Amino acid sequence: xxxxxxxxxxxxxxxGDSAVIKCTYSDSASNYFPWYKQxxxxxxxxxxxxxxxxxxxxxxRIAVTLNKTAKHFSLHITETQPEDSAVYFCAASxxxxxxxxxxxxxxxxxxxx
Amino acid sequence: xxxxSQHPSWVICKSGTSVKIECRSLDFQATTMFWYRxxxxxxxxxxxxxxxxSKATYEQGVEKDKFLINxxxxxxxxxxxxxxxxxxxxxxxxxxxxxxxxxxxYTFGSGTRLTVV
Numbered sequence: 604x605x606x607x608x609x610x611x612x613x614x615x616x617x618x619g620d621s622a623v624i625k626c627t628y629s630d631s632a633s634n635y636f637p638w639y640k641q642x643x644x645x646x647x648x649x650x651x652x653x654x655x656x657x658x659x660x661x662x663x664r665i666a667v668t669l670n671k672t673a674k675h676f677s678l679h680i681t682e683t684q685p686e687d688s689a690v691y692f693c694a695a696s697x698x699x700x701x702x703x704x705x706x707x708x709x710x711x712x713x714x715x716x
Numbered sequence: 717x718x719x720x721s722q723h724p725s726w727v728i729c730k731s732g733t734s735v736k737i738e739c740r741s742l743d744f745q746a747t748t749m750f751w752y753r754x755x756x757x758x759x760x761x762x763x764x765x766x767x768x769x770s771k772a773t774y775e776q777g778v779e780k781d782k783f784l785i786n787x788x789x790x791x792x793x794x795x796x797x798x799x800x801x802x803x804x805x806x807x808x809x810x811x812x813x814x815x816x817x818x819x820x821x822y823t824f825g826s827g828t829r830l831t832v833v
Contacts, residue, residue, distance in 0.1 A: 635818060635821075637821065637822070644807070644827070644829065645826070645827065646809060646824040646825065646826050646827050647760070647809075647824055649821065649822075652821065692759060692760070696818055696822075697817065697818070702748055702813045702816075702817040702818040703750070703762065703765060704750065704762075704811065704813075704818070704822055705762070706759045706760045706761075707759065708758070708759045709758075709759050
């Protein structure tokens with residue numbers, strides 16, 4: 604099945620800095636790569652996603668890049684704010700597991716004022 | 717759109733009892749429902765996948781006789797934790813794929829915090 608590796612596990616930045624979280628996946632047939640933000644005790648919230656026919660997608664301060672050849676994708680957050688502090692998960696689906704969504708282990712992002 | 721309502725949001729039960737968690741799709745038909753378990757400071761781990769009208773497919777290591785999943789209709793899926801023990805205490809979340817094979821993404825329930833005492 605699909606295996607998603609996520610790094611780093613924790614990331615501390617100063618307000619205004621950029622943050623980058625990276626993920627790799629194992630199933631070359633995977634074609635959907637969402638990123639979720641999860642606050643303590645709450646459901647994951649989709650912040651951005653990308654499909655395999657696109658290399659980059661941006662939504663205001665958030666961007667995702669995908670390298671299909673290398674099987675890795677990254678989340679970029681610019682001008683970080685304290686409210687960006689949360690746990691972020693990458694995920695992948697669409698490979699041999701069809702619609703099953705496989706999650707990375709998560710990155711705890713802490714943005715200090 | 718594509719909202720999944722999950723209940724209860726939290727439950728405390730005694731060891732040995734059973735607990736049922738419900739997930740309802742409010743404005744779409746959830747053909748496929750996924751059930752995840754999340755321990756503190758860990759990721760979402762897939763427990764099982766259920767398709768409406770079929771038996772659920774369980775991930776390796778998940779006891780199907782302990783975690784009973786029913787997906788009898790396109791709008792309701794339930795997870796029953798039978799004979800619960802303290803080690804079953806966790807955050808349980810359901811998720812539905814939107815469109816065939818998740819073509820339009822996924823939507824998540826709000827989660828259920830289960831505490832077994």
